[in-house]
Amino acid sequence: MFEAIAFYLFAFLTITMFFITVMSKHALYSMTALAAGMIFISAFFFMLGADFLGAVQIIVYTGAVMALYAFGMMFFDSTRELKEKNTPSLLVFGLGGMAALLTVIIVAAPIVSSNITAAYPIVEGVGNTQAVGMVLFTKYLIPFEVAAVMLLVAMIAGIVLAGKKMDVSLTLVEDDVIPQPEKEKEKAAS
Amino acid sequence: MLEPVNISLESLNLSTLTPMLIPIIGALVILCIDLIKGGLNKSLYVMLSLLFLLMDFGSLVDFAQLFSQNGTMMGFFDVMLIDGLAIIGQLIIVVSSMLFIPLSLTSKRFHEYAYPEFYALFLFMIAGFQFMVATDNLILIFVGLELASLALYTLIALHNRNKSFEAAIKYFTMGALAAGFFSFGAMILYALTGSIEINQISAVLAADGYSNIGFVLVAVTFLLASFGFKLSLIPFHAWTPDVYEGSSAALAGYMSIVPKIAAFVVAMRLFEFLVHSNVIWLETILYILVVLTMTLANIWALVQSDVKRMLAYSSISHAGFVMAAILIGTTQANSALFLYWVLFAFSNLGAFAMLWVNRQKVLIAGQDSDHPFEKFAGLIHTMPTAAAIMGLFMLSLAGLPPFGVFWGKMYMIGSAVSGGYTVLALIMALNSAIAAYYYLKLIVFMFMKEPIYQTDKAIHMVNASMPLKTIIGFATVITIFSVFIVSPLMEFITALVYNSGY
């Protein structure tokens, strides 16, 4: 009973929040709603016993991602109201609605299967974090490491792209007007 | 309490990781070198990358031999899966990368090559693709895919001009949507089967007798949409022409080969068992996708005015053509896919490399893109060899025998024929005829028209350098004499594909 109430409550909240995110004309509202929605999602995670995931959700999303977006917003100076020329909304809503409807029709059906076996069963009495750690560092060590590399890549990408070196494009200027690298300059001087 | 896990190191089969680790280590080495001493010449990084890729290649060859003896290898809690597909896929990825990386040794300086990070990201990307093909775990596929994609977005943007940013952003945004599709699809499969490993999934589905067909279809729909994006199937193709146009020709050529083969391998793993399960819907959908992709892309390529954009559409069409293999689903078809792609890789490499050497930095009056057809008008007068080579690649791409792509095409149509897809075979054949038109268009410009741009500035071969010429020469030789490598290649591929059970 409690579960149902909680589910419907949070479902309603997340849907509303995300709807605001998608529909609001204000970037700030939008972002705030997104952050809120994500926190509500973490509530689901806790409800579902995925405590670790819930924590990560809050930390990563609300902590890191939202902070990034906030910085971005400030950088882009998009706190003011946005003038968006939106596409014919009938098409957009139609498509979105259709996608939802069709998927729901199919997905609402119960899954009948007797062959599902849990490969990594959730053991009673073991803390979620512990269990997750166990699986993550055995079975999913490789994806984990790859994810680490991915984050590294993302970091490099972010640094490189936002870096000063991008300001003058070597691609667009002829070779003879490219400023010589330091070393060669020195060489030329000596 | 959880039991402590005791695992013997041998059972992990750590060696299955070597092919992916090598480029990662390479990337890290490059980053370290840059940290220690900045401002080194790009040739150093190119050669380093090449060296690591060579090692990677060596390890793969080793695996190929191992595979022929031991069959499929699983590693690391069965996350790693080194079967024939993985080996061929990785070989194609690594060899193509080896051929494309020297294209950065241009005589002109371009922005991205000033970054050592470029090479690091390049190697990371390769590792990502390698992970993608060497596993049947959806998580690793996803992570590998994203690793590669993120690196690729950056590489595109690093070209550093408006069009390349535009391209990167478009690619990125659509990629994000596709990532959403992938995760949703994977989620449904997981909901259905409680597993995220493809062989497990197929086993459960088969055991259930596909009773939850609706779920399966939704999952396949989303996954197809996601891989449709990577493989640039219509209508998920929209990024392709813009991204190709926006990025440097070298990278565009690379994109037309490597990400797609990775995606093909995954698609083969994902959809092949479904095709064999006689789900009519999937067959229909794939049929429609394949035909639409081949035909529409060809039709759009007809009307392009920029060679690179034309080649972009043509590569969409080629992808659609090859996608037919997944639809047909026989061993012959799957082998044909790889054979086609290898031969296509060489021709496409050549074509894009030719565009790359033609790339001038400053557009002259009347030129509104990097490689408009007009630029090549009368090339036979000014540079007969270049014109002949470019013409050769065009003919090869058009599927004219005995040049490279023809053999792939023939084998593919042959597999359609023996797979019972007569109409498809005809459509494929006729599409080649449509395609011939736009390839001919370039030939017409090069061989039959007088030069259009009257300029003293060199606009052809400005970017040429020894390594580029070598690469082009190599591609030329392979394209012409492909008939001699078809047989061993086919033997090799078929053995690998067959022994992997596809």
Place this chain on the structure above:
Amino acid sequence: MEMYLYIALFAPLVGSLFAALFGASPKTLIAGIVPSALLFISFLSSLVLLVHVIDGDVVHVEMMTWMAAGDLYIPFGFVVDQVSVTMMMVVTVVSTVVHVYSIGYMDHDKGFNRFFSWLSAFVFSMMVLVMSDNFAGLFIGWEGVGLCSWGLIGFWYHKESATWAANEAFIMNRIADLGMLIGIFLIYWNTGSLQYDKVFAQMSGVDISIVTMIGIFLFIGAMGKSAQFPLHTWLADAMEGPTPVSALIHAATMVTAGVYLVVRANPIYDLIPDVGYFIACLGAFVAMFAASMALVNRDMKRIIAYSTLSQLGYMFVAAGLGAYWVALFHLMAHAFFKALLFLGAGNVMHAMNDELDPFKMGGLRHTMKGTFIMMTLASVALAGIFPLAGFFSKDLILEVSFIEHHYILYTVLLLTAGMTAFYSFRLIALIFHGEERYKLFGFHPHEAYKYMLIAMSPLALLAVIAGAFKMTYFEMVTKILPMTEYHVHNPMVYWIMTIGTQLFVIACILYAYRKYEVVKEDKKMEENIGYKILWNQYYIPRLYDEYVAKPYQELSRIFWKDIDMKVVDATVDMVANVFYKTGEKTRGMQNGNLSSMLQWMVVGLVVMLALAAVYSIATALVAG
């Protein structure tokens, strides 16, 4: 004997090639003399062969293989038997005369050398035609003479009318040749061979309907060469060629090839008397038809051409009725006097600066005595007055038709004989008698070269005496042709017929003289509708022009402009354009807008989902 055969056959070819060597150079007398001499040699060889063959021997040689594929085997084989030797004699005699004559006639022509080359080539083709021992060889000659006729009719190629006539002749002949070809195919597939002897030997075993077909198709071939109705128009137009050509080709030799074919194929026609009867009827019709046109024509050469046509009709009557030797005999006699007539006309033309209208001549007998005598002789022979050649040959045909109880044919032929006499002497009267009208037009006529007249004299002689050889000829030729003697058994009837005919003919001659001795304009007659029809050649040429040539031209144009360009080619281009236009129209879908790109992706997803929903619901329904 083989050597003589080859000499007779190839001497003209050598002559032709010799003259051709000088083809592009200005007039060289030797280019005329050598071919003439060679032809004389050919004539001598033919004579030798005649002497050899007259007793019943046959010379048969097979020179080499021509075509061999599958079961088909066609050699270059030649046979000299009694029939072919007749033709050889006719051909060589007339052509030798014409060659010598031409040296004078073409004296001032730029194309002198070319003329002799063509003329000798024609003789060679004609020799191949008559000497061949198989149908394919016959066809070679058949087409060869067609070619040479084309070249010679259009000899003065700068004249539009000449080239037009040349093409007309060639094409008309081709139409008939198709029939001939089909006949040959039929023969081959039914007998397995094209050799005369084999074919004829097997013919009796072939189904009669097929023999009929063969007969009809071969005769269609003959109709073209011999200008039988309705393929006759070319002959009159062919008069555009130099007159010696008309004498040789369009009077003596080529046009009689059709008769020769029927005679040669007599074993076939013997089997199918119905077809023979049709041939005879057509012949009689043409005889009358052509003669009627000759009555009013104002063109000297055309009159003679129609007369030729008419006489060919006679020959076909004979051949059709099975009197092959009679046909052949008339062919021979006719060749002599008709060639003579033409050559005489040539002299007149020369004298009158190529004027052809006899109404502008008159009284030429004073200046051109020799020509006058010879032409009169020839006309008398043509009219069939005793004792000249025409009497023996032509009256024989009348008798044949009478004896075979074809009285209608007989009547037609008799009337035609009268008409023949009339128009022949109308011509003589107009040219040689009456006032010297030519003076009004400022002509200064003169007699032709002596040697031209001398050259003509053998023909004159033959025209006079040929009838005497009738019995000898009969004995010779019936060694291979059906030996039917035609005698009216009742002497009373015979004499009435002969004398009656003679009287009738003479009456016609006298009427012609009376009417045309003094020329006066006869407007009333010219407005007569019958006259108009005749004057316009029954409107047939116009009919052909309006309803065959023009529609063909128009249809060709429609085929090209409207069908080939606008339908066939346009369809091909349309297919290409559809693709291209689709591309042009839909490339806007790639509008560069990221939102639309994303929307396209979702569209794809939704469509697939919809299909998935449909499919899964369908499966559920089927299962449920």
Place this chain on the structure above:
Amino acid sequence: MMEIGLNHYLVLSTILFAIGLLGVMRRRNLLMLFFATEILLNSVNIAFAAISHFYGDLSGQMFAFFVIAIAASEVAVGLGLLVVWFKRSGSIDLETLKSMRG
């Protein structure tokens, strides 16, 4: 209705996903478009967690975990791209991204 089963979560996830799609399709501001892509990934995460819960299997949570990681890295790269683009064009509106077409 009151018994919350897996299907409830799946439906919820689908609805959220559809909202994300809606946003992706209609947003013209790139930054806000990126928000929508976050929604897509998040909606899936709920479903993963739910499935994991109902099947008593940890793989779903693992997947969700990696999805979060991926989402985070995408944000980094995406923002990096936006920053450069903004520096160049002074706008992050989609309308500015139209130089290539056809």
Place this chain on the structure above:
Amino acid sequence: MDSILTILIFFPAVAGVLGFVVHKDSIRAYGISVAAIEFALSLVLWMGYDPNVSGMQFMESIPLVPEFGISYLLGIDGISLFIIIMASFFTMIGIATLGDTKRIKDMIITLLFLQMTMIGVFASLDAILFYVFWELSLVPMLYIIGAWGGPLRIYASVKFFLYTFTGSLVMLVGMLFMAYFYQQATGVWSFSLLEWYRLILPENYQLWLFAAFFFGFAIKVPMFPFHTWLPYAHGQAPTIGSVLLAAVLLKMGTYAFVRFSLPLFPDASVFFMMPIAVLAIIMIIYTAMVAYAQEDIKQVIAYSSVSHMGVIILGTFALNVEGIAGSVFLMIGHGIVSGALFYLVGVIYDRRHTKMMSEFGGLASVMPRYATIFGIMMMASVGLPLTINFVGEFLSLLGFYKQSHIMTLIAGIAIIVGAIYMLAAYKKIFFGEVTKEENKNLPDVNKREMFALIPLTVIALWLGIYPKPILEPISNSTESIVQLMHDKAITQEAKARIPNLVEEMSLSRTLTQEAH
């Protein structure tokens, strides 16, 4: 002698590659020598050819892709031998008589490559190898038309390429099917024609495959209604291009009918005989009429080519030795004659730079030698006996007469309509008064042009008078094809339509014995 075919095929290609190095002033001499050597080699081939053997000779076989049954399989019989010789002959005189051409070096090298592909097509016995050369031959021709052609050259060349390419892709699908059926029957893949010959297919398969192959061949021939690329190609191509296109390239289509369609699908051939005959008749008459309406002399000859190809097709589908041998002979004949006619048009085009017939008139007096040769060739084209075309036309029609009387009768109209357009064209150009001032002083054919024209004239007459040296080997090889077809035929009708030579041969032998 063992690898003479390989040498024949690749010698020009290698020479072409080396030709890039040769200086452009000397390239003509180089080209002539290469082509002459090649021609000599082809004569050597003829010397070595044994006319009494009806099967394949000079066979070479190297597996290329053994897994897929593709091999480098060469061999010739009487049918291909002479077309090969003709191809090398035409290339030789083509190069030798090349006029002042811009970028002559490119032209000669292109011609040498074209020669490789031409010979390759006729020497291949492996379907894929055949296809390779078949397609490859499009490229040099595309370049020749597109780079040296008239004002519409690009349209014409692209149309030529795409049209033929499309057709042959359908053919490729057919080939793959054929190989697949072979694989189904025997368990191994093979594209070897000789292996395929042994395969007897059910009739409905034959019909479909026949249709697929037909599509490729018919466009190449070109058969109505697929012919419209040809007038453009000819109209725009430079002289040498037209000559080779008409003389050799078109023969690929008809040759392929004989080599593939007939022996592989005898029942389908019988089934489709009448429809194809109808098409052939339309080609013959309709295009002849279209030719008559043309204003451009080259177009006249182009359409006349289509018309003649109709006769060849008809002969091919006579399905008996006479017809097929005739059609093969006509391929040679038409090659010689139309090649010569195109060359002749080139001669006049070089002088006046126009091909419109209305621009000429009365040339017979200005250029008598030219007029004579043109006249001979025209008469050969019209099919006058003792010229080369007559033999072929006669045998083709004769052969088809066995199958259908009425069709042959209609097809025979060819000899009438052919004469009409040819004579009309000849009249317009050569007869009448010289009206145009420019035409009054046109030089007659010069020595270089004579070098091409004299041999062609001699051949046109020689083979018309004495076709035996060519007709005999052709006939022998044809017999084996016809016998193969008869043996393979499964329907009653096909058995009846295709003669059984085993009996008939003995019959004919007795007949010939009688003759001697």
